[in-house]
Amino acid sequence: MTESPRLEMRGIVKTFGPVTALDAVDLVVGRNEVHGLLGGNGAGKTTLMNVLYGLYRPNAGEVLLDGQPASIGSPKDAIAAGVGMVHQTFLQVDNYTVTENIVLGTDVPGPLRLDLSEAKERIRDLSERFGLTVDPDAVVEELPVGVRQRVEILKALYRGAKLLILDEPTTNLTPQEVDDLFGSMRAMVDDGMSVVLITHKIRETLSVCDRMTVMRDGRRVETIERADTDAEHLAEKMVGSTTDPGAAVDAAALGAVDADKVEEVLSSVGTTTAVAVRDLVVVNDQGHELIQGFGLELREGEIVGIAGVAGNGQVELAEALAGVRPLRAGTVEVTGRSMGGLATSAWLEHGVAYVPEDRHRDGILPTASITENLVLGSQRSDQVRRRGLIDWGAAKQRAVDAIAEFSVRANGPGTLVGDLSGGNIQRVILARAFARQPRMLILHNPTRGLDIGSTRFVYQQVRKATAAGCAVLLISEDLDEVIALSDRVIALYQGSKAGEWQHGSVDAYAVGRSMTGLGEARV
């Protein structure tokens, strides 16, 4: 008799009211296996894993762990059964140390005399064994996202997880951190564990997974061995055919094909200056100067890409140019008007649209409907108001159109945005930004968490906006994306420009070096 697989999910059905999120899905994850879970936005990946982790109760279907039927009614049961899950947004107590956060919620003797030295030893041991470098005494709020994620993984390991679920873990990580994470995942499966990795990035799947399952519209499309597949095949399974013009460029940005196979993109750069930024200085919330003397000119219809490793001032730059964060020094002119010192609403009215990086925190009203979220930001414009009052009937109609145009997977315009899948939330935010017909568009990691189809759609929308004369600032940690889309690429390092390249003469390695402070000369 062969050994039973680590996990077997059979015929899982899950509905939310009228929405069938999972339609009889099967999933088998073997021992010592990294299993990729792929699929478009709203395909049901997160929901399937939430069922396994006891967050949702399925309408039908069964779960077997190591061949034994498991009844998992809550995350507590899941943990007891050896299932651990790292969500995209972490629940951590910011002012606690790493150790305290990890131990939190496990059985510790007496809350008053908490002896954590033993726990600390175990954490040190785990982090060494799996290459998850972290200081057990560090306070969590001071840690970068990548390290916080390691804390989350250690939390699962500390509780004895044999099966670890990672929901889109790489979206917030630098390439180096991704490599480290994949190394750790290998160490885990070598140690006898199994890992489920949810991701949109085909290249990542191919590099680390032993097997993958592709989902589409709440169904399992196929489960396939790594050796039997390649990027094109997977892309095809996820979206359907990939043979239309322009696809190659986008596919490259997605890492599905090699960058040098890409032909020239037709750009629509005009001659008029749309945006002029001079000697910009911006401070973060703690008062540190994270942008130091930054200058930039954007012409109408031009796309300028800002490449950089997270934490080099991208957020501050984006917020300053969107009018959300005050300018400490320097000037910003948009179509000839000096914007410094004006209220955010004035920037919006002047045609500046902003797609923030942290969509949950900065982008949406989770308890409001799609219609209301699309109105947010233009509630005082004549587009939305009639005789001084908001015309909700018209707003709803526009929401219906936006849902169709941006293929938001939702029941209707009344659906609460907080109930949408991660990628669908981003579609709503993008629909809102493009609907403003901006003169300047600031996109910060706009396609993070989006599937291939949505990403392509975003690129098309960006090009459509530039054709209409909109200047676009694309700030992204995805170097492939920046290079494929931009007319000009600027490398950002420690708040300053560390290099600049025209489209067509971009050397990815040179950009990479400049981004990490190894470039030759500052420009």
Place this chain on the structure above:
Amino acid sequence: MSETLTAPPATPAETPGKRPSRVAEALWLVVPYVVSVVLAFVVGGLIIAAIGRDPIAAFESVLTTSFNTRFGTIETLHKWVPVLLCAYAFAIPLATGKFNIGAEGQLLVGATGGVALGILWSDLPMVVLLPCVLVAGALSGAVWAGIAAFLMTKFQVNEILSTVVLNFISFQLIDYVASHVWPDRGAGHPATTPVGEGALLPGIGQAPPMHTGVLLTVLLVIVIAVFMRRTSTGFEMRAVGANLRAAQVHGIRTSRLAGAGLVVGGAVAGLAGAIEVAGVHGKMLEGMQSNFLILGIIVGLMARGSMLALPFIAFGIAVLEVGAGSMQRTAQVPVEMVLIIEALILLFLLLSDIARAKIRRS
């Protein structure tokens, strides 16, 4: 070239014929209230039985007083007005995430403003004086809450703290006005002299008449509903309450808006004070704030963010409050029992949120 991406939104997702019917949605809203009220009465009944009284008789008088006699009905409507207005005073700032615990202070200061004009200009005809009294009440309440709003936006002083402190100051203020400025020595209780004829809200019907402040309140209900739902400011308030950061990023001046919410709340409470003066007492007296603050908070919390639900909940609470007195007379159950029941309803309602989240998940 605006092509749509991927396939059109997944057809299997939308099972035809199983639209979320409006009926089902409405049930989700109403059922928790019904269940909570029933449970609260069951627990309340057990307590009444435990102290040796008859729960059936008690509840009968609580629930029927408002409807059996014209007197009871009018009294209920007169209670409904300040309870509802104080509930708005709590709920409007809450929409922006701010807690106004100062409705009683704002009500008293509003009453002071109204009574001042009603006494000083007592010779003026009603068409002039009555609007002045009501507006003065609303403005005074707004100014009083404005102090808290100013401290909050300028110096980040917590609004819970400041509104509570302002309540205590307002007690001193009306005490001073009622015993030193326009004292009515014959009243035997700190009270001002009566306001002029022209400052009184006309009554409707006979023995006893209903004051027209009730109609004014109905009008205000409509205005507030339209304000919250249809105006940009109302939308911005809800946006701030839903996600402060996102509201800021999208151009909403959040701290200004939160301050405005407090001021509007204060104005509504102040208006309640003026209506009490012009419609019920004809003067200002100590203790006229009754327990409207706590009732307003209970109603505001029970509504769980829905401005539309407030008038109905406030009416229910007014019925209980009016019934409390007759319950004490007929069934010898202390009036405090009603407050316990109200608190129980709120408690069960909050528990139902948790239960509902669980049911919806599975």
